[in-house]
Amino acid sequence: MTAMHHSHWPEGVPHxxxxxxxSIWKAFHRRALENPTGIGLHYLGREFSWRELVDEAxxxxxxxxxxxxxxxxxxxxxxxxxxxxxxxxxxxxxxGAVVVPVNPMNKADELAHYIRDSGAxxxxxxxxxxxxxxxxxxxxxxxxxxxxxxxxADALPESGATNEADWPTYxxxxxxxxxxxxxxxxxxxxxxxxxxxxxxxxxxxxxxGVGDTLALLPYTSGTTxxxxxxxxxxxxxxxNAMGARSWLDMKEGDxxxxxxxxxxxxxxxxxxxxxxxxGCQMVVLPRWDRKVAARTIEHKRIxxxxxxxxxxxxxxxxxxxxDYNLSSxxxxxxxxxxxxxxxxxxxxQVFGLQYVEGYGLTETAAPTHxxxxxxxxxxxxxxxxxxxxxxxxxxxxxAPLPVGEVGEIVVSGPQLFKGYWKLASETKAVFFEHQGRxxxxxxxxxxxxxxxxxxxxxxxKRMINASGFKVWPAEVEALLxxxxxxxxxxxxxxxxxxxxxxxxxxxxxxxxxxxxxSADDIIAWSREHMAVYKYPRVVDLVDDLPRTATGKVLxxxxxxxxxxxxxRNAPSISPKHE
Numbered sequence: 155m156t157a158m159h160h161s162h163w164p165e166g167v168p169h170x171x172x173x174x175x176x177s178i179w180k181a182f183h184r185r186a187l188e189n190p191t192g193i194g195l196h197y198l199g200r201e202f203s204w205r206e207l208v209d210e211a212x213x214x215x216x217x218x219x220x221x222x223x224x225x226x227x228x229x230x231x232x233x234x235x236x237x238x239x240x241x242x243x244x245x246x247x248x249x250g251a252v253v254v255p256v257n258p259m260n261k262a263d264e265l266a267h268y269i270r271d272s273g274a275x276x277x278x279x280x281x282x283x284x285x286x287x288x289x290x291x292x293x294x295x296x297x298x299x300x301x302x303x304x305x306x307a308d309a310l311p312e313s314g315a316t317n318e319a320d321w322p323t324y325x326x327x328x329x330x331x332x333x334x335x336x337x338x339x340x341x342x343x344x345x346x347x348x349x350x351x352x353x354x355x356x357x358x359x360x361x362x363g364v365g366d367t368l369a370l371l372p373y374t375s376g377t378t379x380x381x382x383x384x385x386x387x388x389x390x391x392x393x394n395a396m397g398a399r400s401w402l403d404m405k406e407g408d409x410x411x412x413x414x415x416x417x418x419x420x421x422x423x424x425x426x427x428x429x430x431x432x433g434c435q436m437v438v439l440p441r442w443d444r445k446v447a448a449r450t451i452e453h454k455r456i457x458x459x460x461x462x463x464x465x466x467x468x469x470x471x472x473x474x475x476x477d478y479n480l481s482s483x484x485x486x487x488x489x490x491x492x493x494x495x496x497x498x499x500x501x502x503q504v505f506g507l508q509y510v511e512g513y514g515l516t517e518t519a520a521p522t523h524x525x526x527x528x529x530x531x532x533x534x535x536x537x538x539x540x541x542x543x544x545x546x547x548x549x550x551x552x553a554p555l556p557v558g559e560v561g562e563i564v565v566s567g568p569q570l571f572k573g574y575w576k577l578a579s580e581t582k583a584v585f586f587e588h589q590g591r592x593x594x595x596x597x598x599x600x601x602x603x604x605x606x607x608x609x610x611x612x613x614x615k616r617m618i619n620a621s622g623f624k625v626w627p628a629e630v631e632a633l634l635x636x637x638x639x640x641x642x643x644x645x646x647x648x649x650x651x652x653x654x655x656x657x658x659x660x661x662x663x664x665x666x667x668x669x670x671x672s673a674d675d676i677i678a679w680s681r682e683h684m685a686v687y688k689y690p691r692v693v694d695l696v697d698d699l700p701r702t703a704t705g706k707v708l709x710x711x712x713x714x715x716x717x718x719x720x721x722r723n724a725p726s727i728s729p730k731h732e
Contacts, residue, residue: 162606164400164528171397171541174365174392175362175363177247177365177369178369179248185430186205186207191203193435194207196438197237197310198311198321199310199317207237208244211240211244213350213354214241215248216357218249218251221342223249226250227251228251228252228254228273229278230268230277231243233306235412235421237309237438238304238309240426242278247369249359250359250360252369253369253370254272256268257415257703258417259703261286262287263290265289266290267380269290271383272371272575275300276298277300278346280304281306282333285336288301291341292340297341300344301338302344302349304346304347306328307331318330322443368385368572370384372384372419382574385573385574385575386572390568390571392427392431393540394428394539396432397539398424401527402485404458405432406432406433408457409434409455409458410435410459411437411439412437413441414461418703419514419516420489442465444465444469444472445474447465447469457482457483457485458485461486462706463497464642466486466493467494485510485527486507487530489514491707492532494635495636510524510527511524511525511533511536512524512525512535513535513610516571517571517594518569518571519571521539521569522539522544522565522567522569523537523542523608525537533609537607537608538567541567543565543591546562546602547561549561552588554588561599562597562598563598563600564593564594565593565596566594571594573585584597610628611628618655620650620687627646630645631645634690636683637679639671640662640663643660644659646659646660646709648716649723656691656692657690658690658691659676659693661694661696673694677691
């Protein structure tokens with residue numbers, strides 16, 4: 155922390171918190187001891203008590219132990235949001251093993267890397283996508299030894315008790331379907347339900363004094379190469395989860411809507427773990443659907459909703475918003491992309507809520523910065539989180555920069571990961587020491603203002619050099635969002651025979667504006683609202699933007715596609731103008 159933002163420090167929030175030197179399992183088990191019959195999780199009409207969740211995790215841990223899962227072993231979790239995710243996550247930690255969360259949208263070719271790199275011998279998967287893991291395992295040597303499979307339908311209410319008529323059509327043809335177990339000669343496949351019914355005891359294991367041991371191995375998105383495993387301990391994960399009690403006003407009896415993916419660090423830490431350690435009910439949705447989400451917020455009296463801005467944009471974009479009572483919400487916020495001003499204003503007008511933006515990475519167990527709920531700033535990362543120090547440094551020299559100057563954001567705090575799995579040189583490259591503390595290089599460019607609030611400039615190296623002028627795409631995107639016809643946009647570089655590089659914008663128009671607004675209209679508008687070197691020379695109107703499973707825009711994918719086009723046209727493009 156720095157003295158600059160002390161004046162904005164949230165009232166009642168400690169500057170540091172003590173994280174117990176214990177397994178995450180203990181916080182989970184504590185809920186069953188303190189409130190055994192209390193509802194810990196709600197899923198599409200079915201309620202699970204804390205005791206039910208803990209007992210099933212105990213039985214699954216016992217079964218996994220009989221399959222030779224031991225302390226330090228890595229176990230892949232491959233499934234959408236569902237109650238089994240919560241159970242499996244804690245069962246693995248109950249044995250002192252390590253969870254490897256994997257994006258359920260991955261295909262066999264992508265999954266092979268996670269199996270090979272993590273060295274996992276056992277995976278747990280939902281039956282609808284288990285075949286992808288089987289194919290991945292068969293393609294590499296050595297592959298998996300064991301695969302535990304479940305049907306998502308096992309977590310649904312009894313037949314007739316669900317509100318399937320209110321589900322999106324594709325949910326009905328997905329959630330309720332049961333699939334046969336994969337039959338593979340070289341892989342032992344087990345049905346989850348059969349393992350649970352055996353009610354095997356988990357072996358005794360020290361659950362104290364293990365806070366600094368490996369608990370989670372989430373992988374980065376891989377946008378700069380092969381995905382890298384980030385080594386997180388029990389304490390690095392629990393720090394941010396525990397901090398949510400005071401920073402986000404999470405209280406026992408509150409309800410958290412968990413619709414951001416649990417495989418992602420934000421959903422896992424600020425959704426699941428924050429709810430468990432602070433005594434909040436987890437209300438889990440398998441995927442995003444605006445109508446299901448709105449009904450759920452109303453009927454379950456949701457108080458906290460961590461999300462991404464695109465979800466809020468979608469929620470507020472419907473013409474039936476007045477049909478729902480969403481007054482129970484006290485916190486709505488997230489990160490990954492700035493909240494457009496128009497949407498933020500609508501959120502205030504409709505719900506009286508400020509969108510609380512934050513910032514973090516897989517390497518930092520989610521937040522290093524969050525806006526105070528009492529004084530959030532728009533398009534802002536916030537101030538450093540509890541126990542966190544942050545600086546803006548010169549990317550070349552690592553020397554701290556003056557207030558207001560753009561440089562690389564670096565952070566130090568108890569939520570930092572221990573390094574990249576089996577990648578010592580890459581780990582060394584992202585850490586450096588400053589005044590006796592180890593700082594992590596985020597790779598993000600930003601600045602800090604005199605009041606201590608941090609703002610993103612852009613990803614390191616995501617810069618457009620137009621005739622020597624530096625153009626930050628995030629700034630151009632924010633400006634374009636002011637155009638009344640634009641719903642979303644992604645700004646990339648395009649080669650220019652005269653200027654070296656120029657700005658190109660991929661633009662998604664609002665539905666009502668399609669066919670009424672042209673690319674030339676947007677260019678003309680941009681010329682009026684931006685500096686001459688900054689406005690997009692090229693605009694492509696597209697139906698949607700490439701995204702990750704968590705909704706972040708894949709600007710690198712869009713840039714790579716443009717680079718291929720430019721490379722094909724290279725003979726007709728002159729060298730950069732000097």
